[in-house]
Amino acid sequence: MAQAQDKKTGAVMVVGGGVAGVQTALDLTELGFYVYLVEKSAAVGGAMAQLDKTFPTNDCSL
Amino acid sequence: MVEAGRSPNIEIISNADLLALDGKPGKFTATVQVRPRYIDAEACTACGLCTKYCPRHLVDSYNEGLAITRPIHIDYPQAVPATYYIDPSACLFLQHGTCQICVPVCRSRAIDFSQKPTDRKLAVGAVIMAPGFGRVPEEALTKYGYGKHQDVVTSIEFERLLNPSGPFKGEVRCISDQRHPHKIAFIQCVGSRDLGCDNGYCSSVCCMYAIKEAMVAKEHDPECEITIYYMDMRTQGKEFDAAQKRAEEHFGIKFVRAKVADVTPWDKGLKLTYATMDGSHGFTGYDMVVLSVGLDAPTDASKLANIGGFDLNSYDFCKTTTFAPLESSNPGVYVAGAFQGPKDIPESVTQASAVAGIATGMLRNQRGKGVILKSYPAENVAEGEVPRIGVWICHCGINISGVVDVPKVTDYAGEMADVVYFSDSLYSCSQDAQETIKEKIKEHKLNRVVIAACSPRTHEPLFQETLKDAGLNRSLFEMVNIRDHCSWVHANEPEAATRKSMDLVRMGVAKARHIKPLPEQTVPVTKSALIIGGGVAGMTAALTLADQGFPCTVVERQDKLGGQLQQMLYTLPGDDVPTFLKNLIDKVKKNKLIEVLTSAELVSTEGFVGNFASVVKVTRGKDIVEHTIDHGVILVATGGRPHTPEKVLGQELPKSDRIVTQQALEAQLAGKGKNRAPGSVVMIQCAGSRGDDLAYCSKTCCNEAVKNALKIKEINPAAQVIVLYREMRTYGYAEDAYRQAREQGVLFVPYTMDNKPLFSDKGKGVKVSYHDPILREDVELAPELLVLSVGLVPESTEELSKMLKIPVTADKFFLEAHVKLRPVELPVAGIFLAGLAHAPKPLDEIIVQAQAAAAKAAIPLVRGKVEVEPIVSHVDQDTCIGCGICVSLCPFQAIQMHKIDNKRKAETIAASCKACGICAAHCPTFAISMGGFTNEQINAQIHAFGLIEE
Ligand SMILES: Cc1cc2nc3c(=O)[nH]c(=O)nc-3n(C[C@H](O)[C@H](O)[C@H](O)COP(=O)(O)OP(=O)(O)OC[C@H]3O[C@@H](n4cnc5c(N)ncnc54)[C@H](O)[C@@H]3O)c2cc1C
Ligand code: SF4
Numbered sequence A: 001m002a003q004a005q006d007k008k009t010g011a012v013m014v015v016g017g018g019v020a021g022v023q024t025a026l027d028l029t030e031l032g033f034y035v036y037l038v039e040k041s042a043a044v045g046g047a048m049a050q051l052d053k054t055f056p057t058n059d060c061s062l
Numbered sequence B: 001m002v003e004a005g006r007s008p009n010i011e012i013i014s015n016a017d018l019l020a021l022d023g024k025p026g027k028f029t030a031t032v033q034v035r036p037r038y039i040d041a042e043a044c045t046a047c048g049l050c051t052k053y054c055p056r057h058l059v060d061s062y063n064e065g066l067a068i069t070r071p072i073h074i075d076y077p078q079a080v081p082a083t084y085y086i087d088p089s090a091c092l093f094l095q096h097g098t099c100q101i102c103v104p105v106c107r108s109r110a111i112d113f114s115q116k117p118t119d120r121k122l123a124v125g126a127v128i129m130a131p132g133f134g135r136v137p138e139e140a141l142t143k144y145g146y147g148k149h150q151d152v153v154t155s156i157e158f159e160r161l162l163n164p165s166g167p168f169k170g171e172v173r174c175i176s177d178q179r180h181p182h183k184i185a186f187i188q189c190v191g192s193r194d195l196g197c198d199n200g201y202c203s204s205v206c207c208m209y210a211i212k213e214a215m216v217a218k219e220h221d222p223e224c225e226i227t228i229y230y231m232d233m234r235t236q237g238k239e240f241d242a243a244q245k246r247a248e249e250h251f252g253i254k255f256v257r258a259k260v261a262d263v264t265p266w267d268k269g270l271k272l273t274y275a276t277m278d279g280s281h282g283f284t285g286y287d288m289v290v291l292s293v294g295l296d297a298p299t300d301a302s303k304l305a306n307i308g309g310f311d312l313n314s315y316d317f318c319k320t321t322t323f324a325p326l327e328s329s330n331p332g333v334y335v336a337g338a339f340q341g342p343k344d345i346p347e348s349v350t351q352a353s354a355v356a357g358i359a360t361g362m363l364r365n366q367r368g369k370g371v372i373l374k375s376y377p378a379e380n381v382a383e384g385e386v387p388r389i390g391v392w393i394c395h396c397g398i399n400i401s402g403v404v405d406v407p408k409v410t411d412y413a414g415e416m417a418d419v420v421y422f423s424d425s426l427y428s429c430s431q432d433a434q435e436t437i438k439e440k441i442k443e444h445k446l447n448r449v450v451i452a453a454c455s456p457r458t459h460e461p462l463f464q465e466t467l468k469d470a471g472l473n474r475s476l477f478e479m480v481n482i483r484d485h486c487s488w489v490h491a492n493e494p495e496a497a498t499r500k501s502m503d504l505v506r507m508g509v510a511k512a513r514h515i516k517p518l519p520e521q522t523v524p525v526t527k528s529a530l531i532i533g534g535g536v537a538g539m540t541a542a543l544t545l546a547d548q549g550f551p552c553t554v555v556e557r558q559d560k561l562g563g564q565l566q567q568m569l570y571t572l573p574g575d576d577v578p579t580f581l582k583n584l585i586d587k588v589k590k591n592k593l594i595e596v597l598t599s600a601e602l603v604s605t606e607g608f609v610g611n612f613a614s615v616v617k618v619t620r621g622k623d624i625v626e627h628t629i630d631h632g633v634i635l636v637a638t639g640g641r642p643h644t645p646e647k648v649l650g651q652e653l654p655k656s657d658r659i660v661t662q663q664a665l666e667a668q669l670a671g672k673g674k675n676r677a678p679g680s681v682v683m684i685q686c687a688g689s690r691g692d693d694l695a696y697c698s699k700t701c702c703n704e705a706v707k708n709a710l711k712i713k714e715i716n717p718a719a720q721v722i723v724l725y726r727e728m729r730t731y732g733y734a735e736d737a738y739r740q741a742r743e744q745g746v747l748f749v750p751y752t753m754d755n756k757p758l759f760s761d762k763g764k765g766v767k768v769s770y771h772d773p774i775l776r777e778d779v780e781l782a783p784e785l786l787v788l789s790v791g792l793v794p795e796s797t798e799e800l801s802k803m804l805k806i807p808v809t810a811d812k813f814f815l816e817a818h819v820k821l822r823p824v825e826l827p828v829a830g831i832f833l834a835g836l837a838h839a840p841k842p843l844d845e846i847i848v849q850a851q852a853a854a855a856k857a858a859i860p861l862v863r864g865k866v867e868v869e870p871i872v873s874h875v876d877q878d879t880c881i882g883c884g885i886c887v888s889l890c891p892f893q894a895i896q897m898h899k900i901d902n903k904r905k906a907e908t909i910a911a912s913c914k915a916c917g918i919c920a921a922h923c924p925t926f927a928i929s930m931g932g933f934t935n936e937q938i939n940a941q942i943h944a945f946g947l948i949e950e
């Protein structure tokens, strides 16, 4: 039961919502595009959300 | 994360799988199946009651199985989307048709077991694959006793142990009996550089994260002894060597170059047996062993590749090329992040920006057609209203509340005058906290908000956005940093930290009483770019910008384009560089949007983001012409050059034409001469780098050495090639070439700084003597060629640094705005950075970085306007006596004198002002005030500080 087609044009799909996917999505919107961010798990964040502090700056990973 | 959650132009489709992809670039149709969460996302308030009632236990995979959760749960409080979900594999109802306890428990009636998977068809112009990385195979772990001994943990599990929201609330404890470990060992290269588990590559990040984890563990417990067992410490990233030094010298972390044979139980702990380079064995007891696991390809990589129609490389990561690092084999399908190859966060972020740039360049005719413009409610606070202040005090999990008594600080805030609402908050940055803040602003008619949490550097924009959503001017916000300033720096003095938090909150509230809404200003943007440097970075950036439809001018000092790449003839994977370079130059020259100025130099730049005016001096024979160019952004790609060390390993080198650099050797090997591959060669790594002459690692020279060593062996298999190195930093896939070189008989011999190779004259040649730790012998050789891996230095960054007011590091590379989150931006708005001027790096990384910098530079050009921070200086014309001191002091030329009624008066150019405050501090009549930092506000803060109650 496929839903009606979303947005005809001006959209990009990003598969994976880790730090790479999320940053891509943000930059795509800044460059004037609508983004579908498709993530396998229940929340975005990927591995980075599991990390405590991250090098090189050691601030929190979210 | 939250930023993505609240963008009106990003729809997060979580709990979903890509099932099919059809169509072509510009016009794909993707079929995505959304699995049911069994919870209505709209209705769920993330209160967590359901998790409390759910009777079934479930191993918490977010906490790496080190904690227990319930089938109905949320992974972590700041998760986006902030909706709970039910794991169907463990839910009693979904498995056995019983229970359903949660349904009546949920007050919002959000639980809905009737949800079914739904398919959605998405029309998209391009697809970006960013599925990250997967876990290394079990056998890589079990060989070190993982699974058998509870206190052998992976580094990911160790991250969870260190984390305040982790299984022991941030305390590192042994899993077996919960004791605090006194001795911890890290084993490097687990599941990497190991053909035993089919992962021949180096994962590139584990050396650095092991150092990080070890340092954080030391901060938790300074008494704990930590040893890292490694083959090579690969800390080749910018400033990473410095971090290792700190780990060693400041934290006393031990580094032992040895291969670990096995880990077995021993008394109450573990025994780690290892073999050092010279073949001797040793063993040591530990309480805990951490396995530095590598990054593997995602488990469903081949499925994804099938659906997406693209190829994988031999390790199941996405296959790409040196010259187009983010393009998969299927046009229109791109890749970014760890799926492109193991990499850290700064590089993943860089790739993300780059891929956004190239995908939108391809789709530029569709730009703006699908977006929804965000609007904010009208601002409803007039000046002069009585302050109604709302205060939130953040726990930051236990990051703050582990030290600071947050409830006490909250109550204290509640007693202050004008505070009409106050509350603590577990994570004030979470998405639902933003909703609460908005609600409370409306409910209590708040007109000032104070949040005591972490750093405004990272979080102020988020909260300001929330204020705007609630109809408040974003300047009506004050942030108090009780994490960095209290819980972090006074971690061992909880009472003092609490008192200081109370002081800071009191001062914040005092200031908040005086804050005023500041008008938002925007300035139009000149839609073009100036690119300084016509090497591969500058040219790639120019093409990326041109693809976006924006004109640019490339300024190159030399008389032709190409830069350093002109000296590169082949890459480690064997790519033909001269052909690539020729095509690149042709493309740049043919592109109508790109103007190339060679033999040209930047003389001066004035202005600010969106409105720069630069003077460029062009030499044409005897004539010198000056061009003035208006442009909106600047991209710095001035590159670098091989270092010419005066001394190598502390020694004057004998004068001999048998001593050459890798670059010269490369030219020789690429030539036609019959005897171009010498019969005996000694290569000296880090000649000039890593503390010799330059403090840093030049990142590329290990690869160069392997590349040339292989070339010599290819031409002359009998040649004797010896590489004297400190650490072979052939990270990523280059590890394959390193292995291949060893297999082909290239001899790699490590040296240490205490036992360096020595050079001396030998007739026309040169003699090298060194210690071979494997043979345990001193060796003396007179090779046909002594080849120096000399490293890279940035090209004239200091000049440009002064001209553009952009900072450089101690090593003279430009310093980016934020290493992790803004890796291609400089701290001055509108100026971007790529290539060797940022740090040494190989060609593919330079290309990506240039694409990323161009994408970021395109953002203001796409918007067509820039917003000016409202915290700029303001001159009160009545008090100004026109002395002009401010004009002479302003480092940004942001103040000008005007004649008003025949009197000289100063005036700020808002868009140039960086709000440094120098002018305000020097004005003799206090006529200048800084928006957001007025004298009144600061005085109020200082007075509030004096009011110590006790
Ligand atoms: C123990 C450890 C510590 C580290 N510490 C640091 C550090 O301190 N600093 C640093 O810079 N780097 C560190 N790293 C590296 C860092 O984790 C990675 O660089 C980064 O996470 C890569 O981001 P990514 O977005 O490419 O991948 P990921 O973070 O893996 O994200 C991928 C996302 O895609 C989703 N996904 C996967 N497959 C699909 C699919 N088929 N469909 C839809 N979605 C999918 C996943 O669920 C996930 O959310 C560390 C790594 C480890 C293992
Ligand atoms: S050498 Fe490479 S694989 Fe081994 S631990 Fe260091 S980064 Fe990881």
Ligand code: SF4
Residues within 6 Å of the ligand: B236, B685, B686, B687, B689, B690, B696, B697, B698, B699, B700, B701, B702, B703, B727, B728, B729, B789, B791
């Ligand atoms: S030779 Fe170059 S890349 Fe290798 S470790 Fe030394 S400085 Fe780094």
